[in-house]
Amino acid sequence: MNMRGSLAGQIGYALVALVAVALAATVKTDGYVANILMQAATYAIAVFGLSIVLGLCGQINLAQAAFFAVGAYAVALGTVDYRLPFWLCLIFGMGVAFAAGALLGLSTLRLGGHYLAMVTISFQQILTVVLINAIRFTHGPDGVSSIGRPPGFESSQSFLALAVAAMAISGYLVWRLAHSRLGRAMRAVRDNELAASAAGVDVFRVKWVAFALCALLGGLGGGLFAGGFSYISPDQFAFSDSIVLMTMALLGGVASPVGSALGTGLLILIPEWLRFLKSVPGLYLAIYGAAVVLIVIFMPDGVWGFIGRRFARRPRARSSTAEPLVLGPADSGSDVALEVRGLAKYFGGLKAVDGVDFRVRRGEVHALIGPNGSGKTTTLNVVTGLYRATRGGISVDGVDITGLPAHKRTIAGLARTFQNIRLFRSMSALENVVIGAEREGNALVAGGPDAVLRRARSALAFVGLEERLHETIPSFSYGHQRLIEIARALAANPTVLLLDEPAAGLNTSEKKALHVLLDRIAAQGLTILIIDHDMTLIAGVAKHLTVLNFGRRIADGSTAEVLREPDVVAAYLGAS
Amino acid sequence: MELFVQLLFTGVGIGAVYALVALGFVLIFRATSVVNFAQGEFSMVAAYLMVVFAVDLGLPYWVAFLISIAGMALLGAVFNLLVYYPLRNRGYLPVLISTIGASIFLSNSVLALYGPQPQVLPGWFDTPGFQVGPIYLDSQYLVILAVTLALVLFQYWLFEHTLLGKKLQATSQDKEMASLLGIPVALMIMFTFIYSAVLGGIAGILVAPVLFVSIQMGSNIALKAFAATIIGGFGDVAGAILGGFAIGIIETFGAAYISVPFKDAFAFIVLIVFLALKPQGIFGERVSEKA
Numbered sequence: 001m002n003m004r005g006s007l008a009g010q011i012g013y014a015l016v017a018l019v020a021v022a023l024a025a026t027v028k029t030d031g032y033v034a035n036i037l038m039q040a041a042t043y044a045i046a047v048f049g050l051s052i053v054l055g056l057c058g059q060i061n062l063a064q065a066a067f068f069a070v071g072a073y074a075v076a077l078g079t080v081d082y083r084l085p086f087w088l089c090l091i092f093g094m095g096v097a098f099a100a101g102a103l104l105g106l107s108t109l110r111l112g113g114h115y116l117a118m119v120t121i122s123f124q125q126i127l128t129v130v131l132i133n134a135i136r137f138t139h140g141p142d143g144v145s146s147i148g149r150p151p152g153f154e155s156s157q158s159f160l161a162l163a164v165a166a167m168a169i170s171g172y173l174v175w176r177l178a179h180s181r182l183g184r185a186m187r188a189v190r191d192n193e194l195a196a197s198a199a200g201v202d203v204f205r206v207k208w209v210a211f212a213l214c215a216l217l218g219g220l221g222g223g224l225f226a227g228g229f230s231y232i233s234p235d236q237f238a239f240s241d242s243i244v245l246m247t248m249a250l251l252g253g254v255a256s257p258v259g260s261a262l263g264t265g266l267l268i269l270i271p272e273w274l275r276f277l278k279s280v281p282g283l284y285l286a287i288y289g290a291a292v293v294l295i296v297i298f299m300p301d302g303v304w305g306f307i308g309r310r311f312a313r314r315p316r317a318r319s320s321t322a323e324p325l326v327l328g329p330a331d332s333g334s335d336v337a338l339e340v341r342g343l344a345k346y347f348g349g350l351k352a353v354d355g356v357d358f359r360v361r362r363g364e365v366h367a368l369i370g371p372n373g374s375g376k377t378t379t380l381n382v383v384t385g386l387y388r389a390t391r392g393g394i395s396v397d398g399v400d401i402t403g404l405p406a407h408k409r410t411i412a413g414l415a416r417t418f419q420n421i422r423l424f425r426s427m428s429a430l431e432n433v434v435i436g437a438e439r440e441g442n443a444l445v446a447g448g449p450d451a452v453l454r455r456a457r458s459a460l461a462f463v464g465l466e467e468r469l470h471e472t473i474p475s476f477s478y479g480h481q482r483l484i485e486i487a488r489a490l491a492a493n494p495t496v497l498l499l500d501e502p503a504a505g506l507n508t509s510e511k512k513a514l515h516v517l518l519d520r521i522a523a524q525g526l527t528i529l530i531i532d533h534d535m536t537l538i539a540g541v542a543k544h545l546t547v548l549n550f551g552r553r554i555a556d557g558s559t560a561e562v563l564r565e566p567d568v569v570a571a572y573l574g575a576s
Numbered sequence: 577m578e579l580f581v582q583l584l585f586t587g588v589g590i591g592a593v594y595a596l597v598a599l600g601f602v603l604i605f606r607a608t609s610v611v612n613f614a615q616g617e618f619s620m621v622a623a624y625l626m627v628v629f630a631v632d633l634g635l636p637y638w639v640a641f642l643i644s645i646a647g648m649a650l651l652g653a654v655f656n657l658l659v660y661y662p663l664r665n666r667g668y669l670p671v672l673i674s675t676i677g678a679s680i681f682l683s684n685s686v687l688a689l690y691g692p693q694p695q696v697l698p699g700w701f702d703t704p705g706f707q708v709g710p711i712y713l714d715s716q717y718l719v720i721l722a723v724t725l726a727l728v729l730f731q732y733w734l735f736e737h738t739l740l741g742k743k744l745q746a747t748s749q750d751k752e753m754a755s756l757l758g759i760p761v762a763l764m765i766m767f768t769f770i771y772s773a774v775l776g777g778i779a780g781i782l783v784a785p786v787l788f789v790s791i792q793m794g795s796n797i798a799l800k801a802f803a804a805t806i807i808g809g810f811g812d813v814a815g816a817i818l819g820g821f822a823i824g825i826i827e828t829f830g831a832a833y834i835s836v837p838f839k840d841a842f843a844f845i846v847l848i849v850f851l852a853l854k855p856q857g858i859f860g861e862r863v864s865e866k867a
Contacts, residue, residue, distance in 0.1 A: 115810075118799075118847070125799065133838060283688040288680060289680030
């Protein structure tokens with residue numbers, strides 16, 4: 001996140017990469033060592049891909065060897081059978097891998113991870129069957145030999161230098177990706193999909209892009225592998241090789257490209273040292289399998305994560321004072337900021353919300369109250385798009401949003417907090433709020449990444465947490481986590497802020513502080529829809545109440561009036 | 577027509593095996609919300625145990641069967657303790673990867689111990705089969721169908737009519753609530769793993785005489801059984817059974833009428849089509865998360 005702070009790291013990386021390429025280009029090695037290095041460099045590129053999908057985005061890909069094969073066969077068949085230039089074949093292979101990854105992602109990413117595991121395995125198996133059996137096209141089990149290399153890189157030495165350079169560049173891109181907007185969105189999806197979509201992240205798009213990028217790197221690695229070894233065959237790209245690639249990513253540490261490279265190196269070298277194990281068929285892979293289980297159990301962050309934790313430095317918050325937070329909600333001029341018309345949500349036979357109407361006036365604090373099970377949170381979930389409405393309509397600032405998915409509603413101007421806090425737990429407070437500030441359509445961050453960062457700092461300062469912005473979420477108390485969630489919503493500069501039981505679980509002094517905070521937000525003219533059970537808080541902040549019971553509206557009006565209505569008293573205190 | 581009926585019989589028979597393994601998937605998925613990618617290795621290990629006891633040691637078939645099943649129960653328990661239990665609070669991805677690791681470990685340990693040569697396990701009965709009109713009924717396929725039917729009925733009785741079954745269902749629906757009610761959740765999950773290992777084991781022993789006993793048999797069966805669970809609607813017992821039969825029939829007919837070398841690809845192609853068009857499966861998985 002601290003972009004200037006990592007400049008030294010970037011220069012260091014560039015130096016190491018240059019030295020590595022220079023060594024690969026000049027140091028004479030025997031064929032055996034050269035082969036190991038070639039394998040390590042090309043595998044590492046494919047493993048970087050996995051660090052995007054598995055590490056950043058938290059999705060599984062059990063077909064990386066298949067994408068590797070796509071790149072390898074594109075180069076092999078292209079240069080041998082069709083006499084095409086190496087570069088053209090390589091780019092074509094990467095393109096096909098990218099498209100295949102995107103397609104697989106599109107077909108399944110809407111569903112849970114186990115589907116993705118299965119579909120990627122299916123792709124892997126189908127490809128293997130095709131490579132072996134479509135002999136006229138793929139040369140079958142015999143494989144393809146005398147694969148071409150590009151002009152200028154005909155010698156093994158120069159091609160190795162090319163592969164190392166490609167590895168260094170892809171490693172750099174993957175490393176920087178983690179700190180880009182897309183990378184942050186991927187991590188948000190990994191940590192909490194619901195919160196990510198509520199913060200305006202298009203979860204589905206982020207996932208398929210992650211998947212396609214992973215496949216693309218697989219294709220690149222495979223293409224270079226084919227050129228490096230000049231011979232390939234289907235058995236080099238089997239399901240077990242996908243597992244090997246995934247193990248490399250896990251062993252090194254899936255969260256960083258350095259870890260991925262480390263894991264790749266280790267898992268290529270260790271088997272070479274343990275060659276004697278290969279004399280008993282199966283023994284070597286059995287150890288491999290056991291290692292996977294042990295790594296997952298005892299080193300969840302891999303070797304690099306394990307080392308990293310020993311030397312972890314907490315980045316210091318720079319002492320620049322944050323600018324005051326400006327809330328400039330969009331304003332079409334109409335009097336109503338949020339309108340809910342005849343909204344209904346049925347779960348099977350259960351009518352959780354059954355024809356509710358209310359209008360939240362611009363600049364007003366509007367509370368939605370009612371006994372437990374009256375449909376308040378369901379209403380909020382339908383309004384923010386987590387549930388699809390059975391009937392009825394919702395408009396924000398005069399724009400109908402009833403048919404939009406959750407992230408589009410956020411882009412349209414809604415921002416919410418959750419009853420049970422939903423933050424991105426592996427990320428810092430600042431990163432959490434940056435994701436909010438990055439909302440598409442946030443007019444106040446037009447100045448690019450710096451403006452986003454400044455706004456996120458302002459939002460954290462607004463809730464009083466600017467001193468701790470680099471700490472990760474688990475180190476904050478429950479009450480502070482609530483505040484970070486509110487800061488994330490405010491940073492998005494929404495038209496309407498929706499708060500789902502913000503006082504739940506807070507102690508008395510925290511509730512008072514929350515009350516003051518809400519008053520400060522309201523004083524800036526932001527429209528708020530709040531749900532809570534704490535009537536002192538509600539009576540103190542809300543100007544207008546809508547009361548629900550059994551999924552229907554039983555009262556609506558100014559706070560003072562509504563609290564006197566006999567129906568409301570009966571619903572809350574029981575009819576006498 | 578004769579060919580059609582003959583293929584249908586074979587397809588249903590092989591489908592029954594997929595159905596049994598798919599049941600194991602579904603039960604573990606319902607209890608733990610994770611997919612056990614080593615489910616197929618249970619079938620493979622059980623088949624090898626049968627080869628050891630019935631062929632190598634020459635024990636009577638039913639004795640070897642009982643010993644193998646006991647071995648599978650033990651394997652299920654150990655598997656639960658070593659592969660699942662340490663990761664139970666860490667989300668689905670670590671567990672999934674851990675089961676993949678276990679699967680590689682199991683298949684290659686057997687390879688290291690027994691070598692790559694496929695083994696032959698004789699069928700349950702000496703009679704190879706009967707000719708009924710134009711149709712040949714292989715006795716092992718009849719055994720497969722009978723045992724599958726019995727197991728499905730047993731499972732129905734277990735889950736719907738016993739206290740243990742109710743506890744298992746409670747565990748699969750809401751672990752926290754179940755444990756608050758005094759149900760020993762860890763024990764229920766342990767039982768689920770044991771039961772699934774036994775189911776997978778029986779499937780492996782039943783299908784072994786039809787196929788060869790090989791290291792790859794586990795993953796071949798498991799991948800198709802997994803496809804069956806998705807086609808049936810993930811987490812649905814009836815769906816898993818129907819899905820198993822569907823995959824068995826599709827692949828048998830695909831091999832006969834379209835292409836033998838591509839036989840193993842049909843199940844996956846159908847699966848991907850299914851996922852693209854009707855991802856909830858025939859019966860539908862209830863996918864929802866509470867905000």
